Amino acid sequence: MTDTEFFEFALRMGDNALILGQQVSAWCGHAPALEEDIALANTALDLIGQSKLWLTLAGEVENNSRSADALAYLRDARAFRNCLLVEQPNGDFGSTLMRQFLFDAWHAPMLTALTQSSEKRVAEIAAKAAKEAAYHFDRSRDLVIRLGDGTGESHERMQRALDVLYPFQGELTAPDSVDLALGARGVAPELAAVKADVDRLTLDALKEATLTAPSGPLRKGGKTGLHSEGLGRILSDLQFLQRAYPGASW
């Protein structure tokens, strides 16, 4: 029998990385500077590599012979468990960076906490991914500060991106029944503890960036499969080949 809670958790970790990786990869060849283009492409690669590890684990936990590829390419939008933040549109370079920053500020401490997981496979993947996430956070934090505390134009764009995206960050640290159950089992950390780290990392950097986090209710739903319209468009690109040519490989 499938350990449903564990399966859901592995899907959440994998889908967050997969969808953000897919979105960021769309910048390849379009970033405002060559160095940024390379950085975005490498970040996307790391995330997609991590998603493969998590989705492979999800397939093992489900115990129904689904590979990472089958989970990535052959599920419909309602079966995806990524948070709403990662499916928000790329927008301009500032929006993409702000989304990355808000994600990394959760991802890095979350993965660090997961290295202590009672589940060996989770701890192993987290140990691998935590170093990459820390590196991503260094970069997105640095750029958010430089652009937030930059020119009038860059400040305004970053503040606008923050106003739109900030309400989505809270979904990552708002525990639901899956998080609570796995927290109690020691598979995943208590999200309340992670939230303290996420808030500190986020707000310290925003202060330095002279940006102000908006108040207001958080926006959530993705973790349980209730997505925005955007995910359908992302999947139509991501899944096109396997849907049109089932089983194609090269």
Next chain:
Amino acid sequence: MTGVPTSADAFAPEQSSQTMTDREGREREVSARRVPFSEDRPDAAEIRRWLEDVPDPEIPAVSVIDLGIVRDVLWRGDELVIAVTPTYSGCPATAVIALDIENALRARGIEHVRIETRLAPPWTTDWISAEGRAKLKAFGIAPPSMACAGAMMTPLECPHCGSAHTERVSQFGSTPCKAQHRCLDCLEPFDHFKRF
């Protein structure tokens, strides 16, 4: 990883019947025959020497052994198992490396090769050998420093002229494992294999 023999016991004569864990983690019965010490079967040390000729596909100056990504070499029955650890999760070279290792061993006459991915302990640049570091430098890539506090901030030595007067241009380079730097004295750009 329970049930996976270590390289130490891989060369001990096997019991007439035992179970093993295969790649999918299922226990399976191993054929009931003894595999004796084989005169003509190369040992792990020799296989490692062969793998010193398998270059990294992205940085051909260093071998997979130099990089420290070959974690284990062992015989499981008549199958040769090579445990490889990925550098970065998304490094596109990972699949190519596995294929290159497999091809190199087949070319040496090994029929049954299995490449296993091993995540733990995670790879760090500290696994790169001293020889590997020297080869990177000779190739024009500043090698990673060994892990210590603040190493990211230590000025790098230019692999071309040796000056410590250098600056980072970009946090990422032509591959996930590298960053771009430039020398402020000889003005040459160079790659840095990031400490990771």
